[in-house]
Amino acid sequence: MGLSARDIAFIVALCGVTTLNVFLLGAVTVALPTIGKDLNFQEGNLYWPVNVNSLSFGGLLLFCGRLGDIFGGRFMFLVGSLWFAIWSLATAFVPSSNVFIVDMALLGIGSAANTPAAIGLCSSYFPPGANRNKAFSALGVGSPVGFILGLIASGLLTESSATWRSLFYIQAGLAVFFVCLALVVFPKDHSNRRYDKGLDWGGAVLSTTGLGLLTFSLSDSTSAQNGWLAPQVLSLFLVSIVLLVAFVFFERWRESRNMSVLMPLSIWRQPGTKLGPLVGVVFFGWFSFDTLNYFFTLYFQQVQLLDPLQTSLRFIPMAIAGAIPSIAAGYFVARVPAQILMLIGLLVSSVSSIIFALINPDLSFWHMAFFMMITIAGVAIVYPLGNQQIAVSLDEDSQSLAGGIFSVTTRLATALGLAVTSEIADSVSKAYNNKHPDLDAQSPEVLMVGFRAAGWTCFASTLLGIIIVIFGLRDLGIIGKKTRASATQSDDDTLNSGQSDPEPIDEKGA
Secondary structure (H helix, E strand, O other), X not given: OOOOHHHHHHHHHHHHHHHHHHHHHHHHHHHHHHHHHXXXXXHHHOOHHHHHHHHHHHHHHHHHHHHHHHHOHXXXXXXXXHHHHHHHHHHOOOOOHHHHHHHHHHHHHXXXXXXXXXXXXXXXXXXXXXXXXHHHHHHHHHHHHHHHHHHHHHHHHHOOOOOOHXXXXXXXXXXXXXXXXXXXXXXXXXXXXXXXXXXXHHHHHHHHHHHHHHXXXXXXHOOOOOXXXXXXXXXXXXXXXXXXHHHHXXXXXXXXXXXXXXXXXXXXXXXXXXXXXXXHHHHHHHHHHHHHHHHHHHHHHHHOOOOHHHHHHOOHHHHXXXXXXXXXXXXXXXXXXXXXXXXXXXXXXXXXHHHHHHOOOOOOOOOOHHHHHHHHHHHHHHHHHHHHHHHHHOOHHHHHHHHHHHHHHHHXXXXXXXHHHHHHHHHHHHHHHHHOOOOOOOOHXXXXXXXXXXXXXXXXXXXXXXXXXXXXXXXXXXXXXXXXXXXXXXXXXXXXXXXXXXXXXXXXXX
């Protein structure tokens, strides 16, 4: 049976809000210099809006994911989306740099609330089958396309009479529309089961603080004057590692005593789930994807000396191409082993980093850059496939948590990718400049040497993802079908339970 009108509206509401979350980052990436001038940012504080948004979003994803499993995905999605709409509108009226920074942090809270809830709702609303595949494919389109649309819209509007503030008017208006649509089409409570052990407050504090500080330190390392050697970067990074290690041991202790946990470590060992390898593939894929997008923007503006509008127009092919992998995932997921689909997507995406590393800036856009922009989208197939695998493997009372895990992975991959690759590019450019002191440090020739090194770094990241797919996901098979290992485990569980009939579903949905 195909999608009904209500199903389509349901998907539009989910994808619309989650796309806006990523649209924000793309828009701010291009508009930040203009915003800095308008609000009189000090040079050292210019990257704080992006950093604090990463801090609140990355730090709260697991916490909000578990809240979605406890209170229901519908509630968390609506609250998070309405919060996002309110602070989007408020950001359009900010009078100063400090208020803008605070608003960006508050926007991150809304994104953290609705992103994992959207994935959980998608799993609970659609039963396994063609319609669920289409829904997850649509969600997969939203992430890369939303970022690129943000870049394009920002390039078009920032330098126009509408100014950068119009981006937040549009964002607020669309968010309100999607909230209203969700109120109409979302069922009251489509979930038959919720996580009923309560909230693990200790795990919430450790994970939120640890992930938040880790994301912030990685993001701040790209803009701090001394990079990784800056005292606040290194100290916060080390503190975050200590907190996250403590979180793992704390969760293991609570789970061994059958207490409530924020993230049960047993899901990483569940037969057939392949959560570890899947997270690894998503991590290295997004490490390359988001990092390359950042360097593409720098390449067009600092090497080819294009203005924001001309730069944004060059991302249009990527926006169109970005929909193809996710659509392909929805069509082929029930026909082709997921390992093959992911391998094809990553191989196509690796071509983009190679082209960027070898690109000739003197050639026209259509000779090399065009192919660079469309092949990068291949990695987009990984995200919907990974989400679908988790959806069919984990219990219904942990679906939003699973979405939170994947979202944390992409955010950390982006933060670490930018931190590591920016450091490499900067070091290579400085070494080249030392050998050619007659050149200006910001000249296109010097910068391009570092950009090429960034391209090869991203290629190495994609290659690691390919290796994980080949060896870590070799028996994944077609998503939704039991692998031999999981089937054997399932049979053993049945025998161990005394071959009793399964428990009936609680009609109250508790």
